[in-house]
Amino acid sequence: MRYFAYSQKEFVYKYVVMLSDIDQFKHMSFANYLKLMFLATDALLLDLQQYQEFIQSTRLKTYYSRMQFKNQTVFGDNILIKVNSSCVEQEKFKLLFTYVIEDTGTLVALGKLDMGLVNCNSSQGISIPSGLSNLLRSIEVDEANLLYKY
Amino acid sequence: MAHQVYVFDKIKVFFKHTDYYGVVHPYNYLEWMSHARESYFQDLVPDFHKICEQRIKMVTFKVDLEYLEDARFGDEIGIKIYAEKVKKLSFDVIFEFYNSITNKVLARGCQTLTFLDGVTMRPTTIPDELKNVVLKYEKVCG
Amino acid sequence: MRKRILLIDDEDLVVRSLSRLLGKGGYEVLVCRSGKEALNVVEQQDVDLIVCDVRMPEMSGIETIESIRKIYKKRERSSVPEILITGYADETLSKKAEELRVAEYIYKPFDLKAFLACVAKNLKP
Numbered sequence: 001m002r003y004f005a006y007s008q009k010e011f012v013y014k015y016v017v018m019l020s021d022i023d024q025f026k027h028m029s030f031a032n033y034l035k036l037m038f039l040a041t042d043a044l045l046l047d048l049q050q051y052q053e054f055i056q057s058t059r060l061k062t063y064y065s066r067m068q069f070k071n072q073t074v075f076g077d078n079i080l081i082k083v084n085s086s087c088v089e090q091e092k093f094k095l096l097f098t099y100v101i102e103d104t105g106t107l108v109a110l111g112k113l114d115m116g117l118v119n120c121n122s123s124q125g126i127s128i129p130s131g132l133s134n135l136l137r138s139i140e141v142d143e144a145n146l147l148y149k150y
Numbered sequence: 151m152a153h154q155v156y157v158f159d160k161i162k163v164f165f166k167h168t169d170y171y172g173v174v175h176p177y178n179y180l181e182w183m184s185h186a187r188e189s190y191f192q193d194l195v196p197d198f199h200k201i202c203e204q205r206i207k208m209v210t211f212k213v214d215l216e217y218l219e220d221a222r223f224g225d226e227i228g229i230k231i232y233a234e235k236v237k238k239l240s241f242d243v244i245f246e247f248y249n250s251i252t253n254k255v256l257a258r259g260c261q262t263l264t265f266l267d268g269v270t271m272r273p274t275t276i277p278d279e280l281k282n283v284v285l286k287y288e289k290v291c292g
Numbered sequence: 293m294r295k296r297i298l299l300i301d302d303e304d305l306v307v308r309s310l311s312r313l314l315g316k317g318g319y320e321v322l323v324c325r326s327g328k329e330a331l332n333v334v335e336q337q338d339v340d341l342i343v344c345d346v347r348m349p350e351m352s353g354i355e356t357i358e359s360i361r362k363i364y365k366k367r368e369r370s371s372v373p374e375i376l377i378t379g380y381a382d383e384t385l386s387k388k389a390e391e392l393r394v395a396e397y398i399y400k401p402f403d404l405k406a407f408l409a410c411v412a413k414n415l416k417p
Contacts, residue, residue, distance in 0.1 A: 010399075012380075030210045034180045055170065062176045067213045070305065080380050084401070098379075098401055105347030105379035107303060107400075120171060123220075147309055147401045 009139050011047070011083040013040035014102070017073050027072040034067055037097050037111045040081045044095075048131050057120055058129075063092075064114035066150070070107045078102040085136040086143035091125045092116040093136055096143060096150045112150040153289045156194070158186035159228035159250060163221055174221040180213060183245050183259050186229045190243075194283045205268045206277055211240065212262040219249075219256045226250040233288045239273050240264040241284055295415050296320045296338070300330045300356060301345040301377070306400070310343065310407075317408050327351030327359065334360050339372055341415055346378035346385060353378070354388050373414040377402070 015036055023029040041060070048054055073079060082098040097111035117126050128136070143150060161182055169175040191198045202208065221227060230246040245259035267274045276284070297319045301307050307323055314321045322339065324330040328351055330344070342360065346353035357374050364371050373395035378385070380399070389397045395414045398407065 025207075029184070030213070031177070031180045031184050034213070035177045038175070038177050059171045059173075062217050064217065065176060065213075065215045067180075069210055069212070082380075082401075096401075100379040100400075102380060102382075104349070105345070107305065107379060141401070142403055142405075145403045145405050147404060147407075148305065 009084070009141065011040075011044050011139050013043045013081040013083065015039070015079045015081065017075055017077045017079060019075050022075050027074060028077075030067070030069055033069070033099065033109050033111065034065060036079070036081055036099070037065065037067070037095075037113060040083050040097060041095060041113065041115075044083055044135070045132075047135060050131065054129070054132070058126065059118050059120050059123075061116050061118045062113055063116060064112075066112045068110045068150075070109055071101075073101065073108055079108060084139050084141045086141055088128070088133065088136045088140055090127050093128065094143065096141070096146075098148065107148075110148055110150050153232055154287045156190045156231040156287060157228060158189050158231060159226075160189075161185075161227040161229070163223050163225045163227065165223055168223050172222055174225075176215070176217055179215055179217070179247060179257050179259060182227070182229065182247070183213070183215075183261060186231055186245060187243055187261065190231050191280070191283075195280055197279070201277055201279060206274055207266045207268045208280075209264050209266055210261055211264045213259065215257060215259045217257050219254055221247075221249065221256050227256065231287070233284045234260075236276075236281070236284055236288045238275055241276065241281075241288075244289070294318060294320045295340040296322060297411070298322050298324065298330060298333060298339040298342045298344075300324045300327065300342065300348070300353070302326060302348045303345065306345065306377075309404070313404050313408060314411070317411070319411070327353070327356030330356055331359055331363065334363055338369070341372055341411060342374045343411070344374060344376055346376050346389070354385070354392060357392060357394065375410065375414065 017028050021028045021032050080100045080102050084096045086094040086096055093115060095113045099108040101108055117128055118124060119126055163174055167174050167178045228248050228250045232244050234242040234244055240262055243261045247257040248255050265274050265276055297314055299310055299321055302325050311321050311323055322333055324333055327348060344353040344356055353376055361371060375396040376389050376394050377398045377400060396410055
C-alpha cells in the first residue's frame with residue numbers, strides 16, 4: 001500500500017542528551033539547542049561527495065538563526081533533529097530544524113538558519129555548487145505552507 | 151525618557167571560540183547571550199537567585215540572532231543589553247554585540263522570555279522584582 | 293452539510309494549526325486530546341474522517357484507531373477513513389500502520405496544502 005509520506009524528504013540527526021548538557025534545573029540548557037543545529041548541519045554536509053575539497057575553498061556562512069523552544073529535554077532523552085531546506089537560491093538557502101523526542105514524538109524545538117556560501121579568502125558570496133544544491137533540493141519543503149512556523 | 155543600557159564587556163575571543171576558518175562560530179553568540187543575560191539579572195535584580203528557585207520559572211521561548219560581521223581570535227567583545235516589548239507575561243531582551251576596539255556591530259540578538267508557574271506550568275505574570283528593573287531598560291519603539 | 297472531522301492529538305501546536313486549517317477548509321472539527329476522549333466522542337457522534345496522532349500518552353494512535361473500529365463494528369456502523377500523523381515512527385510503528393491499512397500515514401512537519409488535499413481526497417463519496 002503506497003502512503004502519502006510527504007515529509008520523508010528530510011535528513012535526520014540523532015542525539016542523546018548527556019549529563020553534561022543538563023543545567024541545575026535538570027533540563028538541557030537552551031544554548032545547546034543552537035549548537036545541535038550546527039552539528040546537524042555539519043552532519044548533513046558530510047553526505048556531500050568531495051566534502052573535504054568543498055571545505056578547503058568554501059565557507060558556509062550563517063546570516064541569521066532562530067530557535068523556538070516548545071518542551072524541555074532531560075538526561076537520556078533521544079532527540080531526533082529533522083532537517084529540511086527551504087528557499088534554495090543561487091547563493092543562499094535556509095535550513096529548518098524540527099527537534100522531536102524519539103520515544104514520545106514530543107516536539108521539543110524548532111530552528112532555522114539562513115546561510116550562504118562565501119569564498120574562504122575573499123569572503124565574497126559564491127554560487128552553491130551542484131552537489132550541495134542537489135542535496136538541498138532533495139530535502140526541500142515550502143516553508144510558508146508547513147505545519148509548524150519556523 | 152531614554153532607556154538605560156547594561157553593558158557586559160568581559161568577552162575575549164579564544165581559540166576554542168573559532169571555527170575551521172578562524173572565525174567565531176555562531177553558536178558562541180548564544181552562549182555569550184546566556185552569560186550576559188544572567189549577569190544583567192544578577193547585577194540588577196535583588197535576590198535574583200532566590201526568585202529563580204521559587205515557584206515562578208523564567209523560560210526562554212524564542213531566540214533570534216543576526217550575524218553581521220566576523221569576529222576572530224584575540225578580539226574583545228562587548229554586549230549592550232536592553233529590553234523591549236515588556237508585557238504582562240513576557241518581554242524581549244535585546245543584545246547588541248560589538249567589537250570593543252573598533253565599535254563595529256558584530257551581531258544582534260533577541261531573546262523572548264516568558265514566565266511559568268512551576269507547579270501548574272501555566273503562563274504567569276512577570277515577578278515584580280524583575281519587571282521593575284526591566285522597565286528601566288525598556289526601549290519603547292515607535 | 294459540512295463534513296465532520298475528528299482530530300485526535302495531544303500537541304497544542306498541531307491542534308491549533310489543523311483546527312484552523314480544516315475549519316477554513318469548510319469542515320466541522322471535533323478535537324480530542326487523547327484516545328480515551330476520542331472513544332467517548334465516537335460513541336456519541338458520527339464523523340466522516342479521523343485524523344489521529346500516532347504517539348500519545350496512555351493510548352497510542354494505533355490503539356485508538358483499533359478501539360474506534362471495534363466500536364463501529366459493534367454498532368454496525370461503516371468505518372470512516374483514518375489519517376495517522378506522526379513526528380517520527382520507527383520501523384515497528386510503520387509496519388503496524390501498514391497492517392492497520394489506514395487511509396494515509398503522514399510525517400510531521402507536513403505541507404498544509406498537501407494535507408488538505410489528502411483530506412479532501414479521502415472524503416470523496
